Amino acid sequence: MKWMRRFAVGLVAVLALAYVMVLGAMYLFQRDFQYDRSGRMFALSETKLDRAELVSIPSSDGSQLAAWYQAPAAGMPLILYFRGNAQSFSREHERYEAFVADGYGFLAFDYRGFPGSPGEISERNILADGLAAFDWAEAKGFPILLWGRSLGSGPATYVAKEREAGALLLESPFDSAVSVGMDRYWFLPVGLLMFDQYPVDQWIKDVAEPVFVAHGTADRTIGVQHGQRVYTLAPNPDGLWIEEGAGHGDLWDRGIWEQAKPFLARHSVP
Known part of the structure; x- marks a missing residue:
């Protein structure tokens, strides 16, 4: 014994x-x-964006963010696009090509620490970069619509809370990074360990802009329940698209742009 x-x-x-x-x-x-910091930044010459330009956005502590910018057609707004956590914003050039084809302007950028923008990745820096991008875009004088995808739903929601935009579109959002972490690492005290927690469920309560949420039911990166909860917490919900069988990276190919355009059009006039 x-x-x-x-x-x-x-x-x-x-x-x-x-x-x-x-x-x-x-x-x-x-x-x-x-965070996935791999990959490279594409050149504009590799895309169909023949009128967009590469710009540098000053952020906090003197950092410079690499971005692509194109002004909208007359009477149209500008989409400020907050990319996800993988590689460079430039790899999603197909989206920006669709935006400008329909008359929208756009500004998309890399947060510090991703391929186009040197610096350290942290929640604090990503939120500061989001505010810097908004302020840079606002100075151009066009109405601004916010689009946050995946990780980008964090800074997009935070910016909507801190600034005044026409609308907020969240694609595959999370209610908090801690909640997503607990889905995967249920056996760990995630809330005690995690530095970058992105409490979207708290920020969204102070967002005055109309909110549209899109999510896929087969999303294994950020479960659909996260997007549904964010939509429920939004003070001004104005559209929910749940695509049956779609995963985390499928929504563009499954038609999110066609779903988004009526929402964006409703809020394109300041």
Whole structure:
């Protein structure tokens, strides 16, 4: 019996040590799990954006953000696009091509630490970069519509809370990064470990702009329940599109632009 007790105590000790090591690794390398900084920034010459320009946006602490900008057609607004957490904003040039084909202007950019913009990735920096992009765009004098995809739903919602825009569109949003983390790592104290928590569920309560939410039911990166909750919490909900069977990266190919245009058109006049 003694050997069984010793074995049990030893097993518990090994499991406890392994758990502590997992906690330590998740704490130290969490931003490597949370953000994908790989890839490259495309050149405008690789796209159909023949009238867009590469611009540099000054952010906090003197950082410079790489961005593409094109003014809208007469009487149209500008879409400020907050990209997700993978690679560079420039890889989504098909979206910007569709925006300008329908007369919208756009501004899209890399947060600090992603391929086009040097610096350190953190929630604080990403939120500051979002505000800097809005202020740069606002100075152009056009009405602004906010579009946040995935990770971008965090800074887009925060900017909507802090600034005045015409509308807020959230594509595959989360209610908080902690909530998403708990979906994956239910066995870890995510709320205690996570640096960058993006409490969208709190920010959205102070968003006066009309809100449209799009999500796919087969999204395994950010479950559809997150988008549904964000929409429920929005003070001014104005459209919910839940696409059956769509995953995290499917909504553009499944027609989100056609779904979004009526919403954006309703709020294009300041």
